[in-house]
Every structure is written in structure tokens, then in C-alpha cells.
Amino acid sequence: MEYSIIVLAAGYSHRFGSDKRLANLNGEPMLIKTLQNILSAVGERDDVGIQVVIRASDPIVSPQLAKLPVQVLNAPVWPVSIGASLSSAVEQLTRQGVIPKTMLVCLGDMPFVEPDTIRTLLAESDENSICVPVCAGTRGYPIAIGRRFLSALSRLRRSGLEKVLRLYYDAVRDVEVQDPAINCDINRPDDYYAVVRQDLYGKISAVPDITEDVPLPSATE
Numbered sequence: 001m002e003y004s005i006i007v008l009a010a011g012y013s014h015r016f017g018s019d020k021r022l023a024n025l026n027g028e029p030m031l032i033k034t035l036q037n038i039l040s041a042v043g044e045r046d047d048v049g050i051q052v053v054i055r056a057s058d059p060i061v062s063p064q065l066a067k068l069p070v071q072v073l074n075a076p077v078w079p080v081s082i083g084a085s086l087s088s089a090v091e092q093l094t095r096q097g098v099i100p101k102t103m104l105v106c107l108g109d110m111p112f113v114e115p116d117t118i119r120t121l122l123a124e125s126d127e128n129s130i131c132v133p134v135c136a137g138t139r140g141y142p143i144a145i146g147r148r149f150l151s152a153l154s155r156l157r158r159s160g161l162e163k164v165l166r167l168y169y170d171a172v173r174d175v176e177v178q179d180p181a182i183n184c185d186i187n188r189p190d191d192y193y194a195v196v197r198q199d200l201y202g203k204i205s206a207v208p209d210i211t212e213d214v215p216l217p218s219a220t221e
Contacts, residue, residue, distance in 0.1 A: 009108030011080060017204055021108055091154055130149060130165060177207060
């Protein structure tokens with residue numbers, strides 16, 4: 001497996017108020033919509049594996065994932081964080097003898113990222129770089145992490161991905177995309193209702209970043 005697409009979906013949606021992974025989007029749970037989008041992006045490629053990191057015990061989501069061509073990885077019981085999920089994913093893949101050239105880190109609450117964006121990031125990535133998508137001057141997700149930095153991911157616990165980006169800033173490459181959905185993660189009910197009202201298709205707009213320094217992407221589970 002040359003590329004691993006890691007979908008982080010182990011959080012508890014505290015800000016959302018309920019399990020946002022199950023929120024209905026056009027008749028499908030949000031997490032399933034996200035995965036369908038990723039599967040559409042990779043098609044029949046045999047050099048890409050998709051891993052979904054879910055909670056240590058996840059009896060509602062697990063059966064739904066069994067219907068899809070993805071590998072399920074369980075996050076640790078504690079701590080619950082982006083860092084813990086990534087660290088656990090790297091450790092589990094390494095034990096299986098899987099060390100991909102690139103790991104594309106996706107969020108389970110971002111179902112509208114364009115398939116072309118995913119394909120572009122995979123094509124631009126290499127084992128010695130960290131590729132971050134940028135639209136309208138703002139960085140977002142998914143982020144492609146080269147093999148060189150997987151050991152740093154395995155040491156994350158309570159820290160987020162921002163720590164790795166700052167530590168290896170000289171290896172970070174911005175990849176311009178025409179996809180405002182790279183910044184459309186759904187954390188609160190207002191986020192969900194906003195995208196539902198828009199009917200979502202082609203109507204997510206980008207707002208240019210007005211600060212001089214482009215911030216590193218930040219997300220919590």
C-alpha cells in the first residue's frame with residue numbers, strides 16, 4: 001500500500017450535542033457520506049488503502065463500516081484527541097507491516113471535499129513533504145503526511161497535528177486548490193444547518209484570509 005487515507009472519526013461530538021457522524025445528509029450519515037466521497041476519489045486504485053479510526057467501542061458505527069471497502073482501526077479509550085487517533089493508527093499499521101509513502105489525514109465531518117482535491121494532494125505528496133491544501137489564502141484539510149514524519153505522528157498523544165506542522169515547518173508545502181470545502185468541517189449544530197440550508201452542492205463559498213500569516217489548520221475531535 002503506497003498511500004493510506006486515514007479518516008478520523010473517534011470523537012464524541014461534544015460541541016455538536018449528539019453523534020454528528022450519524023447526522024443525516026441527503027439520506028446518509030455524515031461519516032458514510034465522507035467515506036463515499038473518498039471512495040469516489042480513489043476509484044479502483046490498488047495502491048490506496050482507506051482506514052477509519054473510530055472509538056474503542058463503537059457498536060452503532062462499526063456495522064455500517066462493514067459494508068464499505070475500508071479498514072477499521074479503534075482509537076484508545078483515553079485520551080480522546082486527534083493526536084491519540086493518529087498515533088494509534090500509525091502504530092497499528094506499523095504492526096501490520098504497513099508503512100505507506102504518504103498518509104492523507106482526513107476528518108470524518110468533512111463530507112464535501114472535492115474528489116479532485118484528494119487526488120491532487122495524493123499526486124503532489126512524497127515521503128519527505130507535508131502537503132497542506134490552501135483555498136482563498138486559508139489552509140485546511142485533508143493533509144498529506146510523508147513517510148519521513150510518521151514516527152512523529154506515532155508520538156502524538158494529547159497534541160494535535162499542528163505540532164508536527166510546526167516542528168517540520170520547512171517540509172510543509174502549500175497546495176493551491178479551488179475547493180472551499182477544505183475549511184467546511186461541521187462542529188456545531190449551526191454548521192450543520194447552514195450546509196443543509198445551502199443544499200451543499202456547489203454552494204460552499206470561500207472567504208479570503210485577511211491576516212498576514214496563514215494559520216496552521218486546527219481541529220479537535
